Amino acid sequence: MRNVGIFLACALIAFWMLGGGVVHFVSPEAFFPIVPDWLPELEVVLISGAVEIAIGLGVIVRRTRALAGLAFAALCAGFLPLHLWDFFRPDPVFEVPVAASIRIGVQFALIAIGLWLWKASGR
Template identity: 40%
Template sequence: MALARSTKILALGFLGSGVVHLVKPEVYEPIMPSWVPSHREVILGSGVAEIALAAGLLARPTRRLAGWGSVALLLGVYPANLKMAADAMQSDNTALKVAALGRLPAQWPMVRAALAATRRD
């Protein structure tokens, strides 16, 4: 069975985001909720997880497990997206508000793609 387009896109997104987490972790520090401990370590760990999940989604033997891991990761980082949206609403920058609010519903197609990967051979 050929790799689904949604799985390829999800894997590519995880790979890109994971690299940014590792190379420029300071990009993510402002959106970390205050209740999350050890911000830098969590950011670096999530970058490693994203890269591992990207590889897992691309490999048939690990795709199902990586799909479930992807669902967990996407749900786990959702509070950061909520914080980013709440912070953006305090800004005078309309583009920032639009981008931050747009991320919230954009997360759900990624969750659907991850769930679909759990059902593929």
């Protein structure tokens, strides 16, 4: 059962990170609204896209899986302040408060999945 859990966690993270990472390069402007004004939009989007692709590839390779799981949890934890900032600003990306609340809750679930994969893959 543990192997099934590892497979599902890896599939979720790889799909989420590789898909999202590619979109950062194909349509970077889609992510500009979530980048705070005091940060360079394009650079932040491209760097985060590259990190997402690296994590997506990392969970596929058994040797790097634990580290990639930890990196995924750290990245999701790093994005959490941005989601909270967006939730409380006057013109949030997700205009519907319920959608923004769900997004914040999903961040916590993703952090937990990354930490679980890190531990389950043998650190």
